[in-house]
Amino acid sequence: MQAGFSLSLAFESSTCKHHLWQLFMHSFLYNRKVRDTLIQLIFFAVICFGITYLALNAATNMRDAGLTSGFDFLFQRAGYDISYSLIHYDPKTSTHLMAWAAGMVNTIAFAVVAILLTTVIALCLAVMRLSQNFLLSKVSLCLVEYVRNVPILVHISVWYTLSLMLPSVRQAFNFGDVSFLSNRGLSIPSVEWNYGLLASLVFAALWIVLCFFVKKRVSTTGRRIISVLLMTIVLAVLASLVFTPVISFTAPKLVGFNFKHGWTLPPEFIMLIIAVSTYSAAHGSEVIRGSILAISKGQMEAGLALGVRPNIVMNKVIIPQALHSIIPPMTSIYINVLKAAALGSVVGFMDIMGTMGGSSLNITGQAIECIVIVMVSYGILNLILAAIMGRFNKAMQLKGR
Amino acid sequence: MNHQASIEKITGKPIEARAKKAIPFSFSRVMVWIKRNLFNTWLDSVVTLALIALLCLLLPKALDWLFFSATFSGTNRADCAPGAACWIPIRQYMDYYIYGPFPESEQWRVNSAFAVGLFAFPLLFSQRIPQKWIVAYILVLPVVLWLLLKGGFIFEDISTSALGGLTLTFFLGIIAMCLSLPVSILLALGRQSQLPILRWACTGYIEIIRSVPVITFLFMASLVLQLFLPSGVSIDVLFRVLFVLIFVSAVYKAEIIRGAIQAVPKGQIEASYAMGCGYWKTMAYVVMPQALRNSVPALITNFIGLFKETTLVMILGLLEVMGAINATFHNAEWLGLHAEGPIVISAFFFIACFSIAQYGAYLERRIKRTKH
Numbered sequence: 001m002q003a004g005f006s007l008s009l010a011f012e013s014s015t016c017k018h019h020l021w022q023l024f025m026h027s028f029l030y031n032r033k034v035r036d037t038l039i040q041l042i043f044f045a046v047i048c049f050g051i052t053y054l055a056l057n058a059a060t061n062m063r064d065a066g067l068t069s070g071f072d073f074l075f076q077r078a079g080y081d082i083s084y085s086l087i088h089y090d091p092k093t094s095t096h097l098m099a100w101a102a103g104m105v106n107t108i109a110f111a112v113v114a115i116l117l118t119t120v121i122a123l124c125l126a127v128m129r130l131s132q133n134f135l136l137s138k139v140s141l142c143l144v145e146y147v148r149n150v151p152i153l154v155h156i157s158v159w160y161t162l163s164l165m166l167p168s169v170r171q172a173f174n175f176g177d178v179s180f181l182s183n184r185g186l187s188i189p190s191v192e193w194n195y196g197l198l199a200s201l202v203f204a205a206l207w208i209v210l211c212f213f214v215k216k217r218v219s220t221t222g223r224r225i226i227s228v229l230l231m232t233i234v235l236a237v238l239a240s241l242v243f244t245p246v247i248s249f250t251a252p253k254l255v256g257f258n259f260k261h262g263w264t265l266p267p268e269f270i271m272l273i274i275a276v277s278t279y280s281a282a283h284g285s286e287v288i289r290g291s292i293l294a295i296s297k298g299q300m301e302a303g304l305a306l307g308v309r310p311n312i313v314m315n316k317v318i319i320p321q322a323l324h325s326i327i328p329p330m331t332s333i334y335i336n337v338l339k340a341a342a343l344g345s346v347v348g349f350m351d352i353m354g355t356m357g358g359s360s361l362n363i364t365g366q367a368i369e370c371i372v373i374v375m376v377s378y379g380i381l382n383l384i385l386a387a388i389m390g391r392f393n394k395a396m397q398l399k400g401r
Numbered sequence: 402m403n404h405q406a407s408i409e410k411i412t413g414k415p416i417e418a419r420a421k422k423a424i425p426f427s428f429s430r431v432m433v434w435i436k437r438n439l440f441n442t443w444l445d446s447v448v449t450l451a452l453i454a455l456l457c458l459l460l461p462k463a464l465d466w467l468f469f470s471a472t473f474s475g476t477n478r479a480d481c482a483p484g485a486a487c488w489i490p491i492r493q494y495m496d497y498y499i500y501g502p503f504p505e506s507e508q509w510r511v512n513s514a515f516a517v518g519l520f521a522f523p524l525l526f527s528q529r530i531p532q533k534w535i536v537a538y539i540l541v542l543p544v545v546l547w548l549l550l551k552g553g554f555i556f557e558d559i560s561t562s563a564l565g566g567l568t569l570t571f572f573l574g575i576i577a578m579c580l581s582l583p584v585s586i587l588l589a590l591g592r593q594s595q596l597p598i599l600r601w602a603c604t605g606y607i608e609i610i611r612s613v614p615v616i617t618f619l620f621m622a623s624l625v626l627q628l629f630l631p632s633g634v635s636i637d638v639l640f641r642v643l644f645v646l647i648f649v650s651a652v653y654k655a656e657i658i659r660g661a662i663q664a665v666p667k668g669q670i671e672a673s674y675a676m677g678c679g680y681w682k683t684m685a686y687v688v689m690p691q692a693l694r695n696s697v698p699a700l701i702t703n704f705i706g707l708f709k710e711t712t713l714v715m716i717l718g719l720l721e722v723m724g725a726i727n728a729t730f731h732n733a734e735w736l737g738l739h740a741e742g743p744i745v746i747s748a749f750f751f752i753a754c755f756s757i758a759q760y761g762a763y764l765e766r767r768i769k770r771t772k773h
Binding site for chain 2: 036039040043044047054057058060061062064132133134135136139145146148149150151152153154157158161164165335339340341342343345346353357358361362367368371374375378379382383
């Protein structure tokens with residue numbers, strides 16, 4: 001439409017006895033396709049020029065500093081310690097690649113635990129806020145408003161300061177002799193898988209076969225998750241009775257000045273998780289509350305008028321509809337949780353940003369490579385999280401009539 | 402009396418009926434309210450009683466620690482009462498928290514900067530002032546703040562190390578907010594554009610920045626940026642931090658504005674094209690006024706996030722309000738007072754962010770009212 005408009009303009013100008021060249025340029029520049037291509041070419045050229053300029057500068061600077069670009073440094077000895085790592089990492093022998101892996105595993109572990117905790121706390125806060133009980137709803141309101149409006153860095157430093165006040169190992173808080181909380185962190189029982197590789201494979205194959213069987217059976221009743229869980233438990237109990245126990249727990253035990261056996265989560269890890277998940281849960285509870293309130297009141301009233309109990313109306317009518325509008329904003333909250341792992345560097349918990357983007361970068365000086373690795377790692381983690389949530393969202397969509 | 406009776410005759414209504422009738426206070430009504438809202442079921446009663454017990458246990462202790470037994474006046478550590486809060490350092494360093502190390506003779510500049518910045522809120526609040534003026538004010542605001550706080554032109558230059566405390570938080574928050582708006586509008590338009598290269602570039606930029614933590618970019622600005630500059634050139638740390646805050650928060654704003662643009666009915670854009678308006682005229686006079694007005698509440702929420710995010714510059718060694726307060730408690734004399742600093746910081750941020758959020762909620766209600 002615009003092209004036609006400009007052509008007619010060009011035509012008018014030709015009747016005014018303009019120069020032929022001017023006419024050509026006029027119609028040329030006002031041609032939409034030509035103009036769009038020109039604009040894009042200029043834009044592309046500017047971006048290419050900028051990137052080349054920066055790259056040339058970087059190349060000169062790196063040559064002056066005696067650095068060579070490339071990813072060879074990944075296989076060199078890292079030589080720095082990571083305060084807490086879930087995989088085996090030895091500062092004396094491990095490479096930068098191992099440091100990256102340790103950071104990645106730390107990030108994933110943090111994200112999984114913090115996201116689960118965020119969901120649970122957010123649900124609790126939202127239920128409290130929506131409660132009929134005046135006092136309970138106001139307590140939730142105060143908590144949510146306080147936590148939301150204070151920067152996350154303040155939360156982290158407050159919880160970190162609290163963790164410094166934890167008692168020593170000898171006076172640790174004792175939770176029924178199975179887990180302990182002290183200034184060394186939270187000691188919990190470790191879980192061990194007692195089967196070898198072959199037996200595990202057989203076990204997995206059996207499980208998958210049974211899953212298919214269950215899927216067929218319950219397609220009419222629809223309670224798939226519960227059925228699969230039940231079946232897994234039955235399978236595990238059967239295997240434990242016939243052979244050795246499938247999994248076994250080992251409780252931490254105080255030996256000398258430290259806990260032996262079990263798993264010990266360091267205080268900075270726990271406090272970071274608490275700080276981040278309470279902060280995101282405060283945001284999440286507002287999302288959940290808003291979505292539930294947005295469901296028309298008539299739905300609840302109709303359910304009650306049919307004589308259905310309020311909690312069943314909530315679970316079967318209100319929540320499935322609210323989930324639509326809950327999942328997309330919750331996804332961005334979860335992505336924020338994942339990114340908050342980088343704030344661990346403030347309290348000494350090292351994620352990818354702490355290992356690859358911090359210590360490795362400082363030691364090797366390979367700034368560009370390290371930053372690229374960090375960005376790509378975060379990008380991949382984000383994509384995975386977004387894909388999982390997208391799948392979940394699709395499953396929760398109301399089936400159209 | 403006669404007059405009133407005649408009005409009643411004309412209107413057929415008693416004259417008092419217009420005023421809201423005050424319902425008399427009665428004990429039974431209060432009891433009904435309590436029964437309904439606190440003791441509806443047995444579970445409700447248990448929860449209420451437990452909460453009351455918890456509050457009775459904690460509140461007096463907390464209030465006592467915070468106010469009644471706390472020390473407010475004094476000069477040194479010895480004046481602090483044991484087992485209660487000690488507010489002496491807060492009172493002593495109040496000026497430092499607000500002005501930072503800003504030269505004392507120039508503090509009027511900080512005061513006027515606060516006044517100019519805070520004036521933006523009543524301006525947004527008013528419905529009578531034309532939108533043009535508000536936009537002009539938002540565009541001029543960063544320049545004025547820069548002149549007042551950083552210097553230049555007729556004002557004396559202030560070095561970056563002299564900026565700190567609330568002044569720096571305010572400076573970073575407001576300038577980053579005002580300057581990231583135009584960037585975000587361009588990004589949102591670019592992402593919606595018909596031109597593929599432009600659209601891919603903007604989408605790629607937005608998605609990459611969104612998936613990486615801000616702290617990574619702050620570290621990059623402090624450690625890596627030097628590598629990309631010609632040797633001998635260095636950029637002031639304040640510029641670098643501002644640059645990061647502007648170009649990162651613009652991404653989140655771009656997504657907000659994109660949503661608002663998509664909500665503008667397509668027929669309006671087509672009508673504008675049919676009238677012979679070009680792309681820029683359509684965007685400037687038809688789409689943007691509506692889209693921006695509808696995205697104001699979300700932009701205010703974004704501003705709160707940005708305001709809280711300014712605390713991250715502490716990691717780079719800039720002493721904004723949180724860094725300034727922490728620094729005084731690292732002072733040898735006040736070492737060991739753990740709780741007072743965080744309490745003051747959270748109180749400050751709570752009051753600031755909560756009031757801005759209430760303002761955003763008010764604007765949202767107003768927009769909804771004018772829509773229907």
